[in-house]
Amino acid sequence: MTKQVICNPDEPVVSTPNGKLRGLIVDGTYIFRGIKYADARRFHMPTPVKAWEGVKEAIIYGPVCPEIQTVQPSDNYTVPHVFYPQDEDCQYLNIWTQSPDPERKRPVLVWLHGGGFATGSGIEHFAYDGENMSRFGDVVVVTLNHRLNVLGFLDLSGYGEEYRYSANAGMADIIEALRWVQKSIEAFGGDPQNVTIFGQSGGGGKVAALLQIPSAAGLFHRAVIQSGIIRERAGKEKGPDMTELLLRKLEITPERIREIEEVPYYRFQQIISDLGPHVFMDFGPGRDDDFYRGSIFEAGICEHAKNIPVIIGNVLGEFCQNFAVTCDDGRKNSWSEEKAEALIREKLGEPAEEAMELFRKAYPGNRIQDLLFTDRVFRPGTFDYLKARAQAGLKNTYGYMFKMEQPVYGGTLPWHNAEIPYVFHNADYIEPSYIPGITELVQTIVCECWCSFAEKGRPGAVGAPVWLPYTQNQHAMMYFDEECEAKSADSEEELVNFMSQHPFKMIQQDRSVTAEFFGGGPRV
Amino acid sequence: MTKQVICNPDEPVVSTPNGKLRGLIVDGTYIFRGIKYADARRFHMPTPVKAWEGVKEAIIYGPVCPEIQTVQPSDNYTVPHVFYPQDEDCQYLNIWTQSPDPERKRPVLVWLHGGGFATGSGIEHFAYDGENMSRFGDVVVVTLNHRLNVLGFLDLSGYGEEYRYSANAGMADIIEALRWVQKSIEAFGGDPQNVTIFGQSGGGGKVAALLQIPSAAGLFHRAVIQSGIIRERAGKEKGPDMTELLLRKLEITPERIREIEEVPYYRFQQIISDLGPHVFMDFGPGRDDDFYRGSIFEAGICEHAKNIPVIIGNVLGEFCQNFAVTCDDGRKNSWSEEKAEALIREKLGEPAEEAMELFRKAYPGNRIQDLLFTDRVFRPGTFDYLKARAQAGLKNTYGYMFKMEQPVYGGTLPWHNAEIPYVFHNADYIEPSYIPGITELVQTIVCECWCSFAEKGRPGAVGAPVWLPYTQNQHAMMYFDEECEAKSADSEEELVNFMSQHPFKMIQQDRSVTAEFFGGGPRV
Incomplete structure (x- = not known):
């Protein structure tokens, strides 16, 4: 590719409201990788990242959420994958932009990755790289990692108020990332008033879910659902209660529920893998009475979604x-x-x-x-x-x-x-x-x-x-x-x-x- | 890159002595990925891969050896890494060649990856990709995965004749790969009588070790050691006996030694990680009286190594x-x-x-x-x-x-x-x-x-x-x-x-x- 890269102690450096970030300039495109956008205690809601002194590097991608099974896909030829180190500290995003000029106010596209609600990352496919799209369209492209599977979608709401939203912790991470975009994307030449969320497969499902989550209102302005909706069937069978099953296998009683925050992740891997070859994919946003009320087929179209133009296909x-x-x-x-x-x-x-x-x-x-x-x-x-x-x-x-x-x-x-x-x-x-x-x-x-x-x-x-x-x-x-x-x-x-x-x-x-x-x- | 790729049911297909393999042609370079070269029971010597009927695909890289710690390297910007699914079934190699003409007899370069004897793979760095070298030099490039860390270098020789070589199982895998090259590389346009081994860091160490392993004689003809030799100091302290320590922690007595073949890998990860932040790198070929007699500083230059031209730097x-x-x-x-x-x-x-x-x-x-x-x-x-x-x-x-x-x-x-x-x-x-x-x-x-x-x-x-x-x-x-x-x-x-x-x-x-x-x- 013979690309010209600039990566110096003082260039390119962008000042966000939280602190300074140093990235790369690759053939004229500004790239910032592995920006921490939130912190989160396991099974709790995320909190915005704290401010820092000095300049933080943003040249290496952040870790991705641990997966119950990282399958070596047999389609790795037709869909080349990037595998990457996994860590529960996974709330990172990446930005591609043509200039970090706060006056420029370009459209911002925030990509939500596929892999159901259980696997994948914002860099999982070679094709998720935002450099070419940013350059071609003069847009700001954002990709991100968030909590998945047990960590993102286990429903512990029956075990204490502090876990009220644990069944949507992964979605809450995404919302926190969108809040980060609202607060900081101007510094990268993006327009916080013109944010498009787009995603494919599980990512399309996440876009559809955000259209049904009231607290996401105002954080995005257009939405694209690529291969994200499966026809809902009345009376479809419900799987086993994953929470109950995990707690039983882990021998954690309701009084000792907090111990689940300390369970080594491999124990989740073992228990869920033992349930069968595809059970590790059985995760998704949990319906409740305030955070996520269900799909448009279950709950009707949310008010904030009506004015959002949608591409679906x-x-x-x-x-x-x-x-x-x-x-x-x-x-x-x-x-x-x-x-x-x-x-x-x-x-x-x-x-x-x-x-x-x-x-x-x-x-x-x-x-x-x-x-x-x-x-x-x-x-x-x-x-x-x-x-x-x-x-x-x-x-x-x-x-x-x-x-x-x-x-x-x-x-x-x-x-x-x-x-x-x-x-x-x-x-x-x-x-x-x-x-x-x-x-x-x-x-x-x-x-x-x-x-x-x-x-x-x-x-x-x-x-x-x-x-x-x-x-x-x-x-x-x-x-x-x-x-x-x-x-x-x-x-x-x-x-x-x-x-x-x-x-x-x-x-x-x-x-x-x-x-x-x-x-x-x-x-x- | 806008590369032209040919990948059809019948092209490119190469007939090896064991069976047929179907790869890719990328801008004229023939690429075969994930070729199984050996099988191995845990802690045992590898055996050559068995023959098969029909055509096997060789378009996706094979799994890499499990690592005690897959560190997210802070040098991922200056040394871009490929992370990849890990599996104990890891004896795979990859080939890049300009044509699979058996008459062509090109020089063969077999790359041994770095990461000490504990981490890494034949595709771990972006830079290990053999396409450009093969095209530039009209040579056949081979990269490979083999057993590492506990799986490749744990010395169980004191616990039974069947484990006699377990402290060199990883080196034995490499030798088995070189035997595969001897047997099969002609089918890919390579010359089995002109094989160069080259490697960097741990890979340089592996090249140096092969020069001191008599059973590797005849399997290669030139050797390159890149950043592979650290000055040996007399009286350097020996680390704790890893075998004894593991068996004690795993509560495996000598009579039940075979149970170590069934221990889940994450147990090794836990125990070794608990020993300290860098202990997971403490693996290497074991000196014994027949397989590997020690470095040239310890054992003198092996007879077969004397006629092998060496580059070192x-x-x-x-x-x-x-x-x-x-x-x-x-x-x-x-x-x-x-x-x-x-x-x-x-x-x-x-x-x-x-x-x-x-x-x-x-x-x-x-x-x-x-x-x-x-x-x-x-x-x-x-x-x-x-x-x-x-x-x-x-x-x-x-x-x-x-x-x-x-x-x-x-x-x-x-x-x-x-x-x-x-x-x-x-x-x-x-x-x-x-x-x-x-x-x-x-x-x-x-x-x-x-x-x-x-x-x-x-x-x-x-x-x-x-x-x-x-x-x-x-x-x-x-x-x-x-x-x-x-x-x-x-x-x-x-x-x-x-x-x-x-x-x-x-x-x-x-x-x-x-x-x-x-x-x-x-x-x-």
């Missing part, structure tokens, strides 16, 4: 990647139409003909075999969310689908996480994403849509059609592809509803080879 | 970095000569005048203040090693010093690890190393010296003076700098000996700010 091939697949020859694009149709009939049975008809109508540019690899995890929830806001009369919700086929394995529908490098203008250094000439074009459009939305609350980009909001009368949808298209989502929604009524076993990526080799598991 | 400012320093204004280059001399007199007292005279003779191009930041950890050992081989009549040992000032903090002597990006031709993407126009030149010369040494057993590069061996009569030394110089090491040796007799407290990097902020500690 997801990715065509989510959780249905067919790279590394051993399905047939592993290359879906080599199949003839006849062969693909036969496979679909085999999978779907009688509804196959109607499904194919609906698919061809919704995706006229795609091969019919893509029906077999099409997301059914996030798409129904995305439509539910769009409809809920439309039905409330809101006209500030924008829907999208990222459907650009990726070049790996002779052509693969975009996977869970695949749009992130485009959003961050980082697509050209994520190995399997790069198509010369095309990648540059598509990431320019996607990144500009996000940045213009951050600036004005309406997404749009040169080279793309007009992106209208999804309203009760106008079901507009942006389809990001080698050529972007904005059109009615009706035919796609018909397909999604039909497929929801006719479930079939998806052709999933066969991870057997990789899994055998690495012991890795899937990441959410 | 280190870095000027090792463990004396002054970036982030709060010594004076933090910028040594801003001090006047008078000020610097006064500081030296204050530190050294009476011997200051002679020290300064010797320093000016040895380093006429340097500022006098650099005397305060000059390595005294590895340099005496480097000279001892050169002299030991010279005194044995060998004429195939090459000495170097990497002394190029780095641009960070207004000019900093090169730190421990600073030469690695130059060796791997990766200097231009390690942030604080880059000086436009100069970096390209110096890394071309350093990397070519390593590659030509790998090819012919004699180091040399276009643009650099002739690099002669250090012999009994000719004390030649290569000084890598913005302009490289090859000259007699006599005046430098005089300085090193004088300074060894007049120790003073070095002006170390003051890590207080960073340490307070991150809780990080130094790495070896």
Whole structure:
């Protein structure tokens, strides 16, 4: 990359209300890493970081929250990960900006990372690096770490007033980070009155949760939910009570509840890992009567969320990647139409003909075999969310689908996480994403849509059609592809509803080879 | 980077004697990651990996050996680290080559990572990436993970014949990897008859150990020791017996010794961490009567090592970095000569005048203040090693010093690890190393010296003076700098000996700010 870096005792130094921070200038972009934004006692609410004397270094990322299981992801090729030392002292954020001029007042984008509410960090993916987005969009990019899993979301509220909010300690950390942004981002050239929160997967879920947390009102002004909403089902089964289970295994009685603050973290790891392979992901914000009242489907749209413009969307091939697949020859694009149709009939049975008809109508540019690899995890929830806001009369919700086929394995529908490098203008250094000439074009459009939305609350980009909001009368949808298209989502929604009524076993990526080799598991 | 990557079901696939492996082609370089080279039961010798059917993926790095403490290094800015999931199943290697043509027979360079014998991995530093070196030198680069700390070097030989070599299990893994190279590297375009081992810090120590392990004879043909030898002192104190201590704490009696194979790893972490902040680094190969007989200072030069050409050297400012320093204004280059001399007199007292005279003779191009930041950890050992081989009549040992000032903090002597990006031709993407126009030149010369040494057993590069061996009569030394110089090491040796007799407290990097902020500690 041959980057020119400035890192001197007195340059670049920024004065925040709490004290001075020294970062880096990399090819003209100012970078500040590992800024402590809060302190927190385990299971308690965070407190703002204290002021300091002198200049603190901000050139190394801060530790990330301990994870119950740090899985070596079998998708580390398509989604390159940064693993990093873990520590309960994890409330750190990172900033990329084009200048620390307090007069400049640029739009601020605060990224909330994925990994459910259980894993991940603000630097977990290579693609989360904010340098290129900051430079391209002249925006201030912030990424952050916060408490996760047991540390962020264990409900101890039944065991004492001091633990009243422990089921939302992780969300409270994020809110504390947003308060830090309100107080300090001006010093980095950002506008505290124009803050966009955006996130993907678990990060999308966090954005959705913040829209339903009254105490977050005023701390952000636009919101982007990427692959963050799963359709809620009535009467879904509730898991075991994690708190009760942990206390029993730890042999901590209610009278000695404070001992849980001293339990070595590995004990949580052991107990939860013993419960089964995926239980470590079973964490999320706890509904209560004041902090978080539940999703928009449970609690209706919170008042402060109504005026917040929202982008919501997801990715065509989510959780249905067919790279590394051993399905047939592993290359879906080599199949003839006849062969693909036969496979679909085999999978779907009688509804196959109607499904194919609906698919061809919704995706006229795609091969019919893509029906077999099409997301059914996030798409129904995305439509539910769009409809809920439309039905409330809101006209500030924008829907999208990222459907650009990726070049790996002779052509693969975009996977869970695949749009992130485009959003961050980082697509050209994520190995399997790069198509010369095309990648540059598509990431320019996607990144500009996000940045213009951050600036004005309406997404749009040169080279793309007009992106209208999804309203009760106008079901507009942006389809990001080698050529972007904005059109009615009706035919796609018909397909999604039909497929929801006719479930079939998806052709999933066969991870057997990789899994055998690495012991890795899937990441959410 | 906008790299073009090929990763298809059938390309690139290489047939090894054990089975087929599928990797990547990145801008023309063939890359295979996470190749399993051995299996091992805990505390037992490794066994070669078994053959398999079909094609295994080699696109994701394999897990790294568990560490007693994964420290978040406070030097993560000057030495960017890759942290990665840890697993006892850690015998994996990675290959970079320009083509997998079995006829091509390129020199093979096998990198042994640093971190003492206790931490690290074959991908621990960004700079370990072999792509650029392979492309620049048309060589095959291999990096690898192996057992470390308790898992690699705990001496259980007193508790049963099956544990006879447990104190060298980590070294045995490396030897097994070198056997894998012998058997399989031809399939990747490498020459099994021309293998160079190279390593830095602990990795240099591993290279030195392999030169003293008879069963490694024939598995490699040249060796490079970078910052790997510390002067041995007679009568140095021996630490506590780690084996006895662990068994006592674990309450394992000799009759139940096998239970140590099932102890959860975190128990080792706890016990050793409780012993003190640096005890987790106290591991190394165990001397015995057949596997490893001791260093060349203890056991003389092993027969097989005599015909192996060796490069040995280190870095000027090792463990004396002054970036982030709060010594004076933090910028040594801003001090006047008078000020610097006064500081030296204050530190050294009476011997200051002679020290300064010797320093000016040895380093006429340097500022006098650099005397305060000059390595005294590895340099005496480097000279001892050169002299030991010279005194044995060998004429195939090459000495170097990497002394190029780095641009960070207004000019900093090169730190421990600073030469690695130059060796791997990766200097231009390690942030604080880059000086436009100069970096390209110096890394071309350093990397070519390593590659030509790998090819012919004699180091040399276009643009650099002739690099002669250090012999009994000719004390030649290569000084890598913005302009490289090859000259007699006599005046430098005089300085090193004088300074060894007049120790003073070095002006170390003051890590207080960073340490307070991150809780990080130094790495070896």
